[in-house]
């Protein structure tokens with residue numbers, strides 16, 4: 001499948017042009033599309049693994065958001081548990097991809113494996129529009145696009161054992177030491193992931209930031225809920241089924257080394273549920289208050 005440069009274009013707009021129009025006060029940016037703050041302050045977390053950014057949305061992305069969101073998109077509002085079989089219209093295994101960026105790799109993997117459903121979540125509005133456009137263009141009915149924080153999706157909206165896999169490709173590396181707490185892959189996150197992954201499901205991570213790759217290897221190896229699929233206990237060569245991603249390409253251009261890790265969820269032992277979302281989660285109101293959020 002070729003996805004290069006693929007956008008669903010709106011006939012009245014110049015391709016690639018950003019959309020600039022004046023909205024009334026309080027008028028939503030995308031009336032039928034993703035909400036600006038889906039979970040609201042109730043689930044707002046003190047430490048987040050992403051950088052909130054104002055993003056330019058092209059005409060094609062806006063058109064895709066408006067037209068396709070009601071069909072394939074959902075807000076991560078933390079208010080209900082998702083019935084994934086109902087959501088996808090079948091009971092095929094569901095793989096969660098956290099942080100799909102512009103979604104090209106997601107679309108390619110969905111096209112190559114129609115027997116797997118992909119629950120793709122990111123906070124990046126242009127990427128959501130882009131992925132919806134790709135899904136439409138290539139008839140990918142096995143992709144759903146979530147808007148919001150993956151921690152809230154995992155913690156509040158998915159049920160135990162709901163997932164057949166988890167993909168985290170090139171998560172924000174947060175290279176400065178004082179930002180390491182923002183990294184997604186850490187013990188508390190793995191507790192939460194383990195509680196949502198069925199036995200035998202795999203966690204596949206990739207990064208071009210070597211210190212983060214080491215951290216991933218350490219915390220995944222130490223976690224009792226996972227075992228390395230690689231016999232020597234190290235990194236795995238990039239599997240053929242994972243396409244090169246946009247961020248990976250940028251890393252490779254800078255001479256970075258890319259590492260993949262694939263771990264398997266082992267048969268269940270009880271997970272310490274109270275740690276779930278921990279370092280990332282302002283679960284308690286007093287935490288939020290203390291952080292001034």
Ligand SMILES: C[S@@+](CC[C@H](N)C(=O)[O-])C[C@H]1O[C@@H](n2cnc3c(N)ncnc32)[C@H](O)[C@@H]1O
Pocket residue numbers: 049050051098099100101102121122123124127148149150151169170171172173184245246247248
């Ligand atoms: C560095 S980009 C990588 C994008 C893509 N996987 C690639 O390789 O091109 C990381 C992405 O993860 C998203 N992200 C980070 N933390 C997230 C979270 N907690 N929930 C949802 N998306 C998140 C960011 O918005 C960003 O789009």
